[in-house]
Amino acid sequence: MSNTRIGIVGYGNLGKGVEAGLKQSSDLELAGIFSRRQPEQLETTSPAYHMDDLLGFKDSIDVLILCGGSQKDIPVQGPELAKTFNTVDTYDNHNEIPVHFAKLDQVARENDTVAVISTGWDPGLFSLNRLIAESILPKGETYTFWGPGLSQGHSDAVRRVAGVKNAVQYTVPKEELVDAVKDKQSIEYNKLDAHKRMVYLVLEEDADESKVRETIKTMPDYFEGYETEIHVIDQETFDKEHAGMPHGGTVMRQGKTTDDHTAIYQFGLDLDSNPEFTAAVAIAYARAAGKLAREKQYGAKTVFDIAPGYLSPKSGAQLRKELL
Amino acid sequence: MSNTRIGIVGYGNLGKGVEAGLKQSSDLELAGIFSRRQPEQLETTSPAYHMDDLLGFKDSIDVLILCGGSQKDIPVQGPELAKTFNTVDTYDNHNEIPVHFAKLDQVARENDTVAVISTGWDPGLFSLNRLIAESILPKGETYTFWGPGLSQGHSDAVRRVAGVKNAVQYTVPKEELVDAVKDKQSIEYNKLDAHKRMVYLVLEEDADESKVRETIKTMPDYFEGYETEIHVIDQETFDKEHAGMPHGGTVMRQGKTTDDHTAIYQFGLDLDSNPEFTAAVAIAYARAAGKLAREKQYGAKTVFDIAPGYLSPKSGAQLRKELL
Numbered sequence: 001m002s003n004t005r006i007g008i009v010g011y012g013n014l015g016k017g018v019e020a021g022l023k024q025s026s027d028l029e030l031a032g033i034f035s036r037r038q039p040e041q042l043e044t045t046s047p048a049y050h051m052d053d054l055l056g057f058k059d060s061i062d063v064l065i066l067c068g069g070s071q072k073d074i075p076v077q078g079p080e081l082a083k084t085f086n087t088v089d090t091y092d093n094h095n096e097i098p099v100h101f102a103k104l105d106q107v108a109r110e111n112d113t114v115a116v117i118s119t120g121w122d123p124g125l126f127s128l129n130r131l132i133a134e135s136i137l138p139k140g141e142t143y144t145f146w147g148p149g150l151s152q153g154h155s156d157a158v159r160r161v162a163g164v165k166n167a168v169q170y171t172v173p174k175e176e177l178v179d180a181v182k183d184k185q186s187i188e189y190n191k192l193d194a195h196k197r198m199v200y201l202v203l204e205e206d207a208d209e210s211k212v213r214e215t216i217k218t219m220p221d222y223f224e225g226y227e228t229e230i231h232v233i234d235q236e237t238f239d240k241e242h243a244g245m246p247h248g249g250t251v252m253r254q255g256k257t258t259d260d261h262t263a264i265y266q267f268g269l270d271l272d273s274n275p276e277f278t279a280a281v282a283i284a285y286a287r288a289a290g291k292l293a294r295e296k297q298y299g300a301k302t303v304f305d306i307a308p309g310y311l312s313p314k315s316g317a318q319l320r321k322e323l324l
Numbered sequence: 325m326s327n328t329r330i331g332i333v334g335y336g337n338l339g340k341g342v343e344a345g346l347k348q349s350s351d352l353e354l355a356g357i358f359s360r361r362q363p364e365q366l367e368t369t370s371p372a373y374h375m376d377d378l379l380g381f382k383d384s385i386d387v388l389i390l391c392g393g394s395q396k397d398i399p400v401q402g403p404e405l406a407k408t409f410n411t412v413d414t415y416d417n418h419n420e421i422p423v424h425f426a427k428l429d430q431v432a433r434e435n436d437t438v439a440v441i442s443t444g445w446d447p448g449l450f451s452l453n454r455l456i457a458e459s460i461l462p463k464g465e466t467y468t469f470w471g472p473g474l475s476q477g478h479s480d481a482v483r484r485v486a487g488v489k490n491a492v493q494y495t496v497p498k499e500e501l502v503d504a505v506k507d508k509q510s511i512e513y514n515k516l517d518a519h520k521r522m523v524y525l526v527l528e529e530d531a532d533e534s535k536v537r538e539t540i541k542t543m544p545d546y547f548e549g550y551e552t553e554i555h556v557i558d559q560e561t562f563d564k565e566h567a568g569m570p571h572g573g574t575v576m577r578q579g580k581t582t583d584d585h586t587a588i589y590q591f592g593l594d595l596d597s598n599p600e601f602t603a604a605v606a607i608a609y610a611r612a613a614g615k616l617a618r619e620k621q622y623g624a625k626t627v628f629d630i631a632p633g634y635l636s637p638k639s640g641a642q643l644r645k646e647l648l
């Protein structure tokens with residue numbers, strides 16, 4: 001079978017992750033990167049084009065991976081591009097997923113395309129595990145813990161505080177709660193109390209440290225109500241230790257198989273690079289999208305709708321022999 | 325939609341687990357337990373019948389869960405019963421899975437039935453995670469650790485040693501190896517060195533303890549070559565602490581998203597009752613088998629072939645809203 005040809009739409013962190021990740025799969029190949037910026041502006045050696053030229057690639061691209069932002073890019077680009085291409089996105093605006101699905105499902109069905117939405121890890125693999133755990137252990141409770149991981153939005157918010165030169169914010173689940181769930185204890189869980197926020201920042205020379213701390217800790221929506229730790233560090237340490245985009249987390253379910261017997265179902269990720277791993281998941285689902293399109297299984301799909309075997313380049317027989 | 329009616333074939337540990345587990349799902353109902361023994365012999369208040377009467381239930385059972393042993397029962401019962409019924413099994417003879425699949429696939433296709441094979445947790449959920457992890461992280465290494473958990477076969481082997489009155493054997497993964505994988509270190513893994521075996525036994529009154537220990541430690545296939553710990557305990561302690569059938573384990577993949585960045589993918593189970601959890605998985609796949617049969621998607625299937633949404637009683641829209 002010939003390779004599945006992938007187009008990358010949007011060249012930010014995720015787009016770069018897809019570009020790198022595609023090199024690991026010999027059944028997939030990069031057809032081109034498409035950006036709203038001029039291609040010469042992009043720092044890449046891969047073939048790069050302006051978005052305006054994308055339609056010309058109708059017959060030479062099998063699947064587009066949409067790497068734009070979930071807030072503003074995907075809601076616009078998704079329905080538009082699904083008219084012509086099979087698409088995969090990592091849309092993570094949880095509340096809007098049903099609307100996003102409905103829109104793409106209509107466009108994809110009308111145009112005989114496949115649109116796989118909300119892949120990645122949350123939504124994505126975490127959702128998959130919430131579903132499987134709940135289906136197998138109907139009597140129980142599911143817990144999601146995020147981190148330790150870099151939060152882009154919170155880092156931006158801290159950087160906007162007067163007196164702050166540089167900052168990152170990590171979300172960290174409270175270890176004692178995670179351990180209690182693993183230990184089959186029952187816990188009181190709410191997202192806010194289950195996580196703390198750790199800030200590492202570099203001050204401007206003339207900054208008032210105590211005022212900076214106070215402003216951060218009382219910032220509504222972002223830090224207020226959370227346990228927040230603030231560490232002031234120097235620029236050198238910042239550059240050395242806080243340049244990456246680590247993330248991860250855990251989905252756990254405590255279920256009762258009978259009144260006397262508990263089962264703990266646990267899924268965890270520990271990622272040096274959040275965008276690279278998100279890209280890796282999107283790539284596997286792009287492989288699946290290619291297969292679904294060849295089978296004419298058109299419409300919008302989520303991770304819930306796709307049999308896991310579609311994610312692999314291996315045949316069914318090979319999978320049964322090697323991995324079952 | 326009316327309930328999916330489930331028949332249980334074989335009333336051992338797994339059969340009892342399915343009987344108990346079905347009470348947790350209001351969309352499924354128990355149609356009957358079928359045994360090769362006389363129904364009066366079974367200690368149950370559920371409707372129980374002799375296997376010879378099973379064919380009479382052709383129209384009142386939607387899916388059979390085959391709870392016989394993988395060594396002798398399933399290879400015979402599976403192909404025979406798939407002629408008439410949709411079936412789910414937990415067949416765990418890994419080497420023979422391709423043959424088992426081929427046989428059932430032929431029977432199921434010829435008779436318009438669905439046969440889901442090798443559900444449970446290994447094979448089953450562990451296989452699913454080996455597949456997903458490898459598909460997402462093509463550059464990497466997957467490790468499976470089993471236990472801490474009771475091994476029925478090894479417990480039986482110890483009980484057959486002269487001088488042993490009662491015994492259980494637990495397989496325990498070496499913590500330092502599991503931690504090293506989580507910690508992104510590279511390890512040398514082979515199944516044998518990665519696990520140790522812990523035996524708890526009660527001696528007969530006149531037994532020669534050192535001879536018993538020696539016989540166990542040097543038992544070929546079972547203990548020879550393994551790190552084995554033997555604990556001699558009294559009957560009271562045995563009854564109190566070793567009556568359950570706990571099990572579990574971990575599937576982990578260390579992958580490189582790029583040369584500099586590692587991702588750890590981890591799936592773990594900690595089960596008070598191995599048969600009850602195995603039953604819980606089989607039940608969710610029985611729900612899936614019922615749906616597949618209604619869609620006329622006939623043939624043999626494995627956990628790789630079934631979209632996760634089929635496992636849930638919830639609708640696609642509900643799943644997207646609540647769990648994605």
Ligand SMILES: NC(=O)c1ccc[n+]([C@@H]2O[C@H](COP(=O)([O-])OP(=O)(O)OC[C@H]3O[C@@H](n4cnc5c(N)ncnc54)[C@H](OP(=O)(O)O)[C@@H]3O)[C@@H](O)[C@H]2O)c1
Nearest residue numbers: 010011012013014035036067068069070090120121122123
């Ligand atoms: N489901 C999950 O688990 C998961 C996990 C992580 C992230 N995500 C999603 O992935 C989305 C993309 O994340 P990201 O980190 O890749 O966002 P990003 O770096 O901000 O990139 C988003 C878009 O902004 C444009 N852009 C990037 N760098 C630019 C620059 N220097 N100047 C001007 N424009 C630039 C690019 O589009 P153009 O090339 O067209 O200019 C790019 O596609 C997020 O919105 C999030 O929703 C999902």
Ligand SMILES: NC(=O)c1ccc[n+]([C@@H]2O[C@H](COP(=O)([O-])OP(=O)(O)OC[C@H]3O[C@@H](n4cnc5c(N)ncnc54)[C@H](OP(=O)(O)O)[C@@H]3O)[C@@H](O)[C@H]2O)c1
Nearest residue numbers: 334335336337338359360391392393394414444445446447
């Ligand atoms: N995939 C996985 O993760 C997984 C995990 C655990 C187990 N398993 C599989 O599940 C299979 C069944 O395990 P199990 O623990 O339920 O085995 P089991 O208790 O030995 O039962 C096997 C069969 O033996 C018969 N039997 C049970 N108790 C009996 C008794 N007191 N006297 C005479 N016959 C009796 C029953 O058939 P009748 O009622 O017809 O007599 C029963 O179906 C195993 O072989 C294993 O392969 C799979």
